[in-house]
Amino acid sequence: MIAVVDDDKSVxxxxxxxxxxxxxxxxxxxxxxxxxxxHTLDRFDCLITDLNMKGMSGLQLQQxxxxxxxxLPIIFISAQSAxxxxxxxxxxxxxxxxxxxIDDDVLYRHIISALNRRSNGSTDVSI
Amino acid sequence: xxxxxxxxxxxxxPPRHGPVACWQFNLKRAGAFLEGIRAGxxxxxxxxxxxxxxxxxxxxxxxxVNDEAMRLFGLPADxxxxxxxxxASLWPEQSRAALGDLLTAMASKVDAEPETREIPVAGRLQHxxxxxxxxxxPRCPDTVFVYVRATLNTPSAVIELEASQKRYRNLIxxxxxPVWQIDARPAGRIFDRLRASGVADIASxxxxxxxxxxxxxxxxxxxxVNDEAMxxxxxxxxSEFIGPARYLFSGTPGAARRVMLAHFSGARNHVEExxxxxxxxxxxxVLLLISFPVPGERSDTTILVMIDNSGRLAAEAKLRKIExxxxxxxxxxxxxxxxxxxxxxxxxxxxxxxxxxxxxxRYLRKAEPNLEKADQLTSRVVESAQRASDIIGRIQDxxxxxxxxxxxxxxxxxxxxxxVFLRHESEDxxxxxxxxxxxxxxPIQGDRIQLQQVIVNLIVNSLQAMKxxxxxxxxxxxxxxxxxxxHVVFSIRDTGTGIPPDHIEQIFDGFFTTKEAGLxxxxxxxxxIIKAHGGTITAANHPEGGAVFRFSIPAEHAATAAGIKAExx
Numbered sequence: 001m002i003a004v005v006d007d008d009k010s011v012x013x014x015x016x017x018x019x020x021x022x023x024x025x026x027x028x029x030x031x032x033x034x035x036x037x038x039h040t041l042d043r044f045d046c047l048i049t050d051l052n053m054k055g056m057s058g059l060q061l062q063q064x065x066x067x068x069x070x071x072l073p074i075i076f077i078s079a080q081s082a083x084x085x086x087x088x089x090x091x092x093x094x095x096x097x098x099x100x101x102i103d104d105d106v107l108y109r110h111i112i113s114a115l116n117r118r119s120n121g122s123t124d125v126s127i
Numbered sequence: 128x129x130x131x132x133x134x135x136x137x138x139x140x141p142p143r144h145g146p147v148a149c150w151q152f153n154l155k156r157a158g159a160f161l162e163g164i165r166a167g168x169x170x171x172x173x174x175x176x177x178x179x180x181x182x183x184x185x186x187x188x189x190x191x192v193n194d195e196a197m198r199l200f201g202l203p204a205d206x207x208x209x210x211x212x213x214x215a216s217l218w219p220e221q222s223r224a225a226l227g228d229l230l231t232a233m234a235s236k237v238d239a240e241p242e243t244r245e246i247p248v249a250g251r252l253q254h255x256x257x258x259x260x261x262x263x264x265p266r267c268p269d270t271v272f273v274y275v276r277a278t279l280n281t282p283s284a285v286i287e288l289e290a291s292q293k294r295y296r297n298l299i300x301x302x303x304x305p306v307w308q309i310d311a312r313p314a315g316r317i318f319d320r321l322r323a324s325g326v327a328d329i330a331s332x333x334x335x336x337x338x339x340x341x342x343x344x345x346x347x348x349x350x351x352v353n354d355e356a357m358x359x360x361x362x363x364x365x366s367e368f369i370g371p372a373r374y375l376f377s378g379t380p381g382a383a384r385r386v387m388l389a390h391f392s393g394a395r396n397h398v399e400e401x402x403x404x405x406x407x408x409x410x411x412x413v414l415l416l417i418s419f420p421v422p423g424e425r426s427d428t429t430i431l432v433m434i435d436n437s438g439r440l441a442a443e444a445k446l447r448k449i450e451x452x453x454x455x456x457x458x459x460x461x462x463x464x465x466x467x468x469x470x471x472x473x474x475x476x477x478x479x480x481x482x483x484x485x486x487x488x489r490y491l492r493k494a495e496p497n498l499e500k501a502d503q504l505t506s507r508v509v510e511s512a513q514r515a516s517d518i519i520g521r522i523q524d525x526x527x528x529x530x531x532x533x534x535x536x537x538x539x540x541x542x543x544x545x546x547v548f549l550r551h552e553s554e555d556x557x558x559x560x561x562x563x564x565x566x567x568x569x570p571i572q573g574d575r576i577q578l579q580q581v582i583v584n585l586i587v588n589s590l591q592a593m594k595x596x597x598x599x600x601x602x603x604x605x606x607x608x609x610x611x612x613x614h615v616v617f618s619i620r621d622t623g624t625g626i627p628p629d630h631i632e633q634i635f636d637g638f639f640t641t642k643e644a645g646l647x648x649x650x651x652x653x654x655x656i657i658k659a660h661g662g663t664i665t666a667a668n669h670p671e672g673g674a675v676f677r678f679s680i681p682a683e684h685a686a687t688a689a690g691i692k693a694e695x696x
Contacts, residue, residue: 008475010511014482017504021489052471054554079474080467100478104485 001043002026002111005035005061006050006077011100015048022108032056032064041069046095046114051078051085059085062092073114077102148196148275150189152214154230155269157186161234175224183227184215190270199275221249222257226273229259233271239263253277305356307431309372311390311419313346315426318391329391333384340384344373347429359413359433361406375431378404378411390419400436412436447531450655455528457652458580461587462526468551472518476511483508521548524576525583531574531659535683538571538578538615539564539607545582546605549590553603556590562605569682571615573660581653581664585619585676588649592623592674614662614679625668634666653678 002024006012012028019026027044029035031053047065051058058076065072076089076097086097095117096110154161160183189212192202202209202217209217218226225244232242241260249255255277262270299306317339318329326332333339352368362368376383379401389397397417402410414434420426462469487504490497521544542564553560586603593601604620626634635654650666657664662680669675 008479010479010507010514011475011482014479014486014507014511017500018482018486021486021500052555077478079471079478100474101481102478104482104489 002046002048003035003039003044004028004048005030005032005053005058006048007031007053008050011050011077018104018107019111022111024111032058032061035061036064036068039065039069044069044072045118046073046075046111048075048077048111051076051082051089052080059088059092062089062094066092071118073117075107075110075114146195147193148199149193150196150214150273150275151191152230152271152273153188153190153269154186154234154271156188157183157230158234158269160186161231164231175227180223180227181215183230184218184223185213187214187230188212189214189217196275199277219249222246222255225255225257229257229273230271233259233261236261249277299351300353302353303355305359305433305435306353307349307356307368307372307375307433308351309347309349309429309431310427311347311429312426313348314343314387314390317343317346321391329388333387340387343387344376344383345371347372349375356433359405359411359435360403367406375403376401378402382415386417389417393419393421395419395421403433412440450659451528451531454577454580454652454656457584457649458525458576461580461584461649462522464587465552468549468555469518469522471555472551473515476515476518479511480508480515483511525580527576529576531577533572533574535570536573536575536578538568538617539566541575541578542582542605542607542617545579545586548579548583549586552587553590556593556601558590558593558601558603560586560603560605563607564605565608568607568609568615569613569684571660571680572683573680574656577656578660581656581678582617582619584649584653588676589619589621589623589674592621592625596623609682610679613682613684615682616677616679618675618677620669620675621673623673625672626666626674628668631666631668635664 002019004012004015004019004026006015006028007030009030012030016026016028027038029038032049033055035047035049049058049061056064058078062074065074070093073095074089074093075095076086077100078085078097079100081099089097095114098106098110164179164183189209192200192206192209196202197204197209200217200219214226225246229242229244236242239261241258243259244257246255246257247253255275258274258276260272261268262272264270299308321329321332349369349372352365357363357365357368360368373383376386382399382401385399386397395418397419398415400412400414403413403415405411412435414436416432416434418430418432420428483504487501487508490500490504525548542562546560546562549560586605589603593603600622602622606616606618608616608618610616635650654664657678657680660680662678664676664678667675667677
């Protein structure tokens with residue numbers, strides 16, 4: 001299950017449709033708060049989140065998850081180039097930092113690698 | 128002085144400043160002449176030959192006169208030009224014979240009884256009585272006093288009226304502005320007849336009878352103009368200007384009708400800006416001022432003044448252009464500061480469009496195309512494209528260079544559009560904007576983009592002021608309301624650091640800025656925009672911290688009354 005967090009409805013819905021045509025299962029959230037409320041360990045295999053959101057930002061969400069769900073692969077999407085935030089996100093372990101508008105093939109490759117990392121990570125944990 | 132002697136010599140002598148004119152003559156040189164006349168005429172009234180009369184009066188010497196005599200006879204103010212002179216050149220023509228009689232009769236008298244002569248009319252004086260008496264002092268046998276009383280027809284009023292009319296003529300002809308004098312009585316008589324027949328609403332009456340206006344411009348006559356008026360219209364001869372008033376109103380349709388309505392209403396004055404057609408056919412912008420006579424004044428003179436407005440209008444147009452250029456520069460500067468959030472806002476719908484289109488293609492390219500999904504996704508593409516287009520439209524409005532417009536606006540809509548415009552900018556800076564909009568505001572008259580520029584500018588300033596404020600308290604309070612003088616009020620308060628007290632005075636000055644990248648014309652432009660809308664803007668600090676900016680502009684009906692339309696047109 002892939003979680004999508006974006007406060008822009010049109011982007012959120014478009015992402016959900018794209019994931020559906022890729023045959024991924026997904027659940028959408030309009031902010032970091034509702035996502036954290038629904039989040040449980042191992043419930044989600046991958047998180048796709050917007051960087052700039054009302055309330056909690058994507059980076060703040062990432063910080064929360066480092067303790068709660070450190071193995072959850074995160075893909076950032078942002079409408080801004082934001083080089084500093086990009087660096088911080090990747091240093092903190094993000095799988096990818098994609099700039100809007102997002103190409104479907106690029107997103108697909110990053111989701112696959114994220115899911116692989118999740119499954120590899122899980123293997124690591126189980127060892 | 129000499130006249131003080133009157134009082135001591137004669138108990139009935141008039142006071143020096145009294146209302147009776149008094150002359151003191153010395154008859155010494157005329158003595159022989161008078162003796163000859165007396166001998167020749169033998170008690171009957173002499174038949175005064177002008178030559179003889181002149182000879183007598185040239186021999187009578189003026190010793191003194193009082194102030195009333197100087198005033199009544201219009202003597203030179205300089206006494207040296209009067210005293211010791213012969214009376215011949217100073218005594219008025221119409222009463223010379225009477226004076227001659229009086230002096231002759233006195234010369235033949237042996238007693239000291241006064242002698243009188245009456246003249247029914249002498250120039251502007253009526254019932255003139257001359258009283259002559261000899262000096263009681265035997266040492267002065269040649270001294271004679273002549274008192275002059277003009278009992279009727281208040282001569283000073285006539286003199287003053289004539290003087291006042293002369294002053295009036297001089298004033299009008301010397302005025303450095305074009306003046307027409309018009310006799311509007313014929314129109315007044317028509318109005319009286321209309322009123323008598325029950326017409327009260329002249330506006331609708333003249334709509335039904337447009338020929339009334341035509342008639343009025345023909346029967347109302349110009350009877351005089353001054354040089355400035357001739358110069359303004361480019362006329363060479365006064366006669367070109369005398370006649371029906373029609374030519375004054377030919378440059379502006381409806382002007383004659385408005386003037387007529389004002390006249391009918393009994394107004395004192397009528398003022399309007401209009402174009403007049405000068406004699407060479409060109410149109411000139413003037414301010415027209417008409418002063419109608421009111422009861423108690425001479426009804427035959429309506430004064431019409433024109434002030435050439437073309438220079439002022441050209442200067443105003445130039446100023447408006449400069450203001451528009453500056454406000455455009457300020458908008459561009461403001462947009463420049465917002466490029467990040469503008470890009471962000473456009474990328475959202477573009478992002479949705481791209482993903483929806485790509486997803487749609489994947490459904491269509493499947494072995495069994497899913498047309499239902501493709502249809503649904505394409506509809507969303509259309510929606511998002513529309514949204515992107517709206518955003519770009521708003522930015523174009525802000526960035527565009529355009530002449531100010533003047534439309535009827537719902538003020539809350541204007542504010543709301545600003546909030547939409549700034550949604551991302553405020554989210555980006557983690558600022559919560561709390562708006563309290565008074566729901567029942569009257570409409571206002573103005574330029575939507577300019578007002579949005581002011582509001583956006585104030586909000587952007589507040590957003591920037593809160594950069595330093597703690598995350599937990601970054602709030603902006605917006606409020607719209609209606610004040611007691613029917614002004615629509617906008618106020619914005621932030622929780623930032625406030626305005627340093629020594630900056631409050633200069634904050635609306637051009638090129639005053641504390642921002643490194645700022646042009647410093649934002650607030651100056653805001654002030655000039657609000658002023659152009661007939662309003663005011665103020666800055667202050669809130670007692671609980673943060674800055675408060677407040678502007679108010681008159682509601683539509685108030686704005687119309689204040690002539691804001693003309694200002695913005």
